[in-house]
Amino acid sequence: MWAINLRILGVVLGTLALYTLIANKIPQVQSEVPHALSLGANVTPEQLATAGDQLYHGAGGCTACHGLGTRAPNLLTDEKGQGPIGSRCGKREAGKDCKAYIYESLTSPKAYVVQGYEPIMPEMGRILSPQQIWALVAFLESNGGTVDVSATDIPAAPAASAAGSPAAASASAGIAGGSADPMTIIRGAGCTGCHTVNGEGGKIGPDLTHVGARLSANLIRESILLPDAKTAKGYEKFKGVMPKTFGHQLTGEQLEALVQFLASHK
Amino acid sequence: MMILQAVADTARTYRDFPVIGSRAAVWITAEIHLMFAAFVLGVPIFAVVAEGIGIFGKDQRYDRLSKEFTRLLLIAYSATAIWGALLVFMLSTLYQPLWAYLTRIFGPSMWLYAALFLFESFTLYLYYYGWDRWKYGRSKIVHWCLGILLNIWGTIVMFIADSWLTYMMTPPRDITPETSPATIKIWHAIMNHTWMPINIHRLIGNVVFGGAIVGAYASYRFLAARTEEERAHYDWMGYVGNFIAMSALIVLPFAGYWLGREIYQYDQSMGITMMGGFMSWLWVIQAFLIAVLFLTGNYYLWVGMGRIPGSERYRPYTKWLLVVLVIGALVWGTPHTMIADSRELAAMGGSHHPLLGALGVMSAKNTAVNLMILATFLSFLLYRRANIRQVVPWAQTGTRIQGAMFVIAAAIVLFFGIRGYFVEAIVRIGYSVYQVGAVLACIIFVTILDVLMARGAQSLGAIQWGKMPPRSQYALFILAVTFTWLMGLMGFARSGIRQHWHIWQVMQDTTPYAATPALGYAAIMISTCVLIFLSLVGFIFWLGGLAEKSTFVPSTVEAPHVGH
Numbered sequence: 001m002w003a004i005n006l007r008i009l010g011v012v013l014g015t016l017a018l019y020t021l022i023a024n025k026i027p028q029v030q031s032e033v034p035h036a037l038s039l040g041a042n043v044t045p046e047q048l049a050t051a052g053d054q055l056y057h058g059a060g061g062c063t064a065c066h067g068l069g070t071r072a073p074n075l076l077t078d079e080k081g082q083g084p085i086g087s088r089c090g091k092r093e094a095g096k097d098c099k100a101y102i103y104e105s106l107t108s109p110k111a112y113v114v115q116g117y118e119p120i121m122p123e124m125g126r127i128l129s130p131q132q133i134w135a136l137v138a139f140l141e142s143n144g145g146t147v148d149v150s151a152t153d154i155p156a157a158p159a160a161s162a163a164g165s166p167a168a169a170s171a172s173a174g175i176a177g178g179s180a181d182p183m184t185i186i187r188g189a190g191c192t193g194c195h196t197v198n199g200e201g202g203k204i205g206p207d208l209t210h211v212g213a214r215l216s217a218n219l220i221r222e223s224i225l226l227p228d229a230k231t232a233k234g235y236e237k238f239k240g241v242m243p244k245t246f247g248h249q250l251t252g253e254q255l256e257a258l259v260q261f262l263a264s265h266k
Numbered sequence: 267m268m269i270l271q272a273v274a275d276t277a278r279t280y281r282d283f284p285v286i287g288s289r290a291a292v293w294i295t296a297e298i299h300l301m302f303a304a305f306v307l308g309v310p311i312f313a314v315v316a317e318g319i320g321i322f323g324k325d326q327r328y329d330r331l332s333k334e335f336t337r338l339l340l341i342a343y344s345a346t347a348i349w350g351a352l353l354v355f356m357l358s359t360l361y362q363p364l365w366a367y368l369t370r371i372f373g374p375s376m377w378l379y380a381a382l383f384l385f386e387s388f389t390l391y392l393y394y395y396g397w398d399r400w401k402y403g404r405s406k407i408v409h410w411c412l413g414i415l416l417n418i419w420g421t422i423v424m425f426i427a428d429s430w431l432t433y434m435m436t437p438p439r440d441i442t443p444e445t446s447p448a449t450i451k452i453w454h455a456i457m458n459h460t461w462m463p464i465n466i467h468r469l470i471g472n473v474v475f476g477g478a479i480v481g482a483y484a485s486y487r488f489l490a491a492r493t494e495e496e497r498a499h500y501d502w503m504g505y506v507g508n509f510i511a512m513s514a515l516i517v518l519p520f521a522g523y524w525l526g527r528e529i530y531q532y533d534q535s536m537g538i539t540m541m542g543g544f545m546s547w548l549w550v551i552q553a554f555l556i557a558v559l560f561l562t563g564n565y566y567l568w569v570g571m572g573r574i575p576g577s578e579r580y581r582p583y584t585k586w587l588l589v590v591l592v593i594g595a596l597v598w599g600t601p602h603t604m605i606a607d608s609r610e611l612a613a614m615g616g617s618h619h620p621l622l623g624a625l626g627v628m629s630a631k632n633t634a635v636n637l638m639i640l641a642t643f644l645s646f647l648l649y650r651r652a653n654i655r656q657v658v659p660w661a662q663t664g665t666r667i668q669g670a671m672f673v674i675a676a677a678i679v680l681f682f683g684i685r686g687y688f689v690e691a692i693v694r695i696g697y698s699v700y701q702v703g704a705v706l707a708c709i710i711f712v713t714i715l716d717v718l719m720a721r722g723a724q725s726l727g728a729i730q731w732g733k734m735p736p737r738s739q740y741a742l743f744i745l746a747v748t749f750t751w752l753m754g755l756m757g758f759a760r761s762g763i764r765q766h767w768h769i770w771q772v773m774q775d776t777t778p779y780a781a782t783p784a785l786g787y788a789a790i791m792i793s794t795c796v797l798i799f800l801s802l803v804g805f806i807f808w809l810g811g812l813a814e815k816s817t818f819v820p821s822t823v824e825a826p827h828v829g830h
Contacts, residue, residue, distance in 0.1 A: 015747045016793040023789030029544040031782035033766040120534035
């Protein structure tokens with residue numbers, strides 16, 4: 001009986017050892033945590049780009065798609081003869097400079113899906129802090145272009161929230177530097193990537209030029225905060241495209257300014 | 267529980283566990299609890315099906331088999347509860363912020379969970395201790411219904427626990443870090459994206475696991491048997507366990523596809539992290555384990571054909587089945603997109619290998635696994651038919667139709683596999699449904715035909731239960747270890763794709779253990795958990811043996827194949 005027990009033990013231990021050995025022989029990749037950045041007022045473009053480089057190749061998870069040439073556009077190398085991202089970002093959207101384009105592509109990626117690719121990129125505002133996002137912008141600009149991100153673009157790092165979330169940390173920063181001008185907010189939030197306002201913007205979402213004639217201020221507010229709660233007729237297939245993050249990206253003042261501005265457009 | 271929540275509410279800090287750290291402590295406790303939970307959920311399904319076959323097929327052996335396993339369940343329930351209590355202590359003391367958050371949302375369901383666990387335990391006591399009292403006539407049916415009730419309690423308990431862990435993976439999208447957990451409706455949290463796919467996946471997985479553990483138990487008793495009769499009984503039991511495990515395993519990938527699709531639909535980046543990001547190598551290991559399962563399961567059947575008179579007719583086919591299985595396993599194990607550094611990418615000439623890259627895509631992998639399933643089903647079919655000669659006049663035509671069904675199913679699988687290379691990804695994903703449909707249709711219709719053809723079949727001799735070489739029994743052990751290890755690996759994949767989030771994009775893990783470890787570390791943890799679990803299961807089996815009296819019921823009917 002002891003011989004049988006020993007043989008069984010040998011089979012069990014041998015099988016476990018084999019699986020453990022194989023799993024230890026393959027490349028060991030650990031998923032890193034994006035470390036919080038504390039950028040001072042004197043941060044240089046080089047420091048920003050270096051921090052962005054680390055995020056891009058590490059905890060940001062960007063390389064899982066970008067650079068393979070199949071899931072998402074190449075950013076650090078040539079993309080269909082247009083050069084790396086830093087050299088082409090300023091030409092992607094009319095009237096939008098490189099910095100704004102990259103920033104909005106990170107925070108509202110579904111508004112800037114490159115032709116031939118699926119809208120698979122997550123909203124990085126849910127994953128990274130504003131400091132981290134600006135560091136990524138600087139790094140991407142540095143690939144073929146000029147870094148023009150400066151400390152003034154970056155909101156001060158707020159105190160850590162109870163949940164420790166970077167997205168929570170962005171709540172008080174607001175969009176477009178906290179501007180109260182509705183059109184600046186609309187452009188800063190990337191609304192015109194999909195919506196037309198006063199003849200400006202895209203046609204993916206409903207035209208907002210006369211939205212006040214169709215929706216009350218309360219419904220407009222709800223549509224900004226919970227975009228999937230009600231979908232405009234004819235736009236059902238785009239349900240889920242609009243970011244749900246404006247509730248914690250806009251300040252209270254900005255939200256109200258935006259709602260009143262749109263409600264007055266009858 | 268209220269005290270634990272109160273403690274969590276007031277403190278809300280992380281604490282560390284001595285020596286091995288908080289993550290390892292919770293990992294081991296949760297994993298072993300889950301393994302026991304799978305055991306006490308899978309084996310009752312096995313037991314109630316066996317008792318039903320015993321009642322309606324009037325075969326006492328199945329009744330004895332069912333009772334034998336229900337006795338083991340009594341001890342296994344205690345082990346499940348002990349490890350579950352340990353897990354609650356660990357979470358409530360080491361991860362207080364997370365525990366406070368979860369109890370705030372899921373508190374009522376935790377009470378229900380505890381109550382149902384009590385109901386389940388008492389139903390089990392009634393089921394086991396009433397076995398001999400309610401043995402005949404209508405009372406036996408009532409007893410069988412108790413077994414069904416036991417499974418219903420168990421399934422609800424699992425569904426409740428699944429809602430907690432799936433919420434951590436895929437919280438509803440309107441919940442943000444600012445959302446107070448007190449304002450989240452419990453049903454809204456439960457009905458998250460992956461709740462039902464995980465429920466179904468685990469339900470099937472538990473049946474596989476239950477069958478594998480039964481197989482291991484039977485193989486141990488076979489090797490330790492002192493009489494021919496005992497050896498015959500445990501040989502038969504091992505076969506039944508392997509049959510159930512392999513049959514459920516064939517369905518499991520389809521539930522896995524559903525779960526994977528839901529993850530992608532919820533958050534593409536989560537899906538990409540799982541399949542193509544830092545976890546991409548995990549699927550190579552999984553492919554290796556599945557290959558071991560298919561090869562070992564088939565090997566057991568092929569060796570088993572040695573004890574079936576008339577099986578010589580089919581032996582020449584086994585080498586071709588082996589070729590299909592090995593090629594299929596190699597294709598399935600071919601990596602596609604790997605995280606590589608610039609030096610590795612340059613050496614490979616790109617992100618994909620120039621030759622093998624073509625085999626690493628889902629088109630090739632789906633084709634390979636579907637052909638492996640077909641080959642395994644063919645092995646079962648040959649085993650079933652080994653000792654009979656069909657006498658129905660249309661037997662030859664029927665066999666040709668069966669052969670044609672195999673060829674058509676394989677052709678459909680190959681056609682969509684090759685065509686998948688020339689279409690968009692979104693179209694290609696849909697092709698897997700046609701491939702799976704063809705294989706399932708083949709399995710169903712060929713089985714129906716086979717049952718009809720076997721009517722009144724002439725026997726070429728009874729199966730000589732007990733005449734199995736010992737090596738076949740060690741194969742059953744390898745199956746049990748591999749199933750358990752695979753469960754640990756898939757648990758790591760499911761939990762690990764949350765990365766540094768307790769609750770995906772809602773609550774961040776800010777402990778020193780927030781980074782998701784590499785596969786090497788995970789493998790050591792999984793092996794440790796499997797070893798602890800199997801040691802405890804071995805102890806339970808030993809206790810079961812101590813409690814067992816000589817209750818051997820000699821078989822009064824010729825041992826049939828399962829499914830005859």
